[in-house]
Amino acid sequence: MFNHIMIGSNDIERSKRFYDAVLATLGAGEPARNQAPTGHTRLFYRHDGNVFGISEPINDQEATVANGATIGFKCVSPEQVQLFHDTAVAHGGTSIEQPPGLREGHMGALYLAYVRDPDGHKLCAIHRPQQNR
Template sequence: MFDHVVFGVTDYEQSKAFYLTALAPLGIKVLSEGEMGVELSTDGKSSLCIRRQPQANPSPLHIAFVAKHRDQVDSFHRLALQAGAKDNGGPGLRPDYSGRYYAAYVIGPDGHNIELVCHEEESQVNSQSG
């Protein structure tokens, strides 16, 4: 996990709403908000900081968030698409990375590649559903 990631967006309100909706399965909340932008977090230890930057398009980023369970990845993908994201790879195993890399990818409002990944063993998935 990261300590914090800071990036600018061209449509602040749209981006704030997108990240709050898409990352709801992780329990993301607003830690603080002010003139510069908003700080979001799931645990108060690491944060995602969205800054107002309307004058220029920021460079796209790839941001990967950690999920505890695969169902969070599935929910993230569904909610992100509902919030206006573009699909960039639906939920599923990525065997090129590892046999445990279960992820989904979307392109957010400013073109950022947003990923949610779970490194859970398949046996953990089966034991949870049984």
């Protein structure tokens, strides 16, 4: 359904350090660095056919977070969820909501961890024990 997800950053190099470490826990490598025609820097992480981008706002306004938005990253195990969380916190992220762990709900059992990146974007690491697709 999605081609890519793009978020804004007020400090692209800080974001690169954070996402290099965090996305490496999922197997993503170095991002492709791109300069928009406007001169703004963008980073594109590619992994398993997905693209996650970070950009300096092209309108030259401050990057802000979307209230109510969460970007979920699929993990292959509870251990990978924990590693994602711990790496995010070690690289300037903030642990939010409940500690990483198993949750039961309308979608069945999920192993979840929530963090905010250094710009305040809400991220979720998620593993579905019943179906890891």
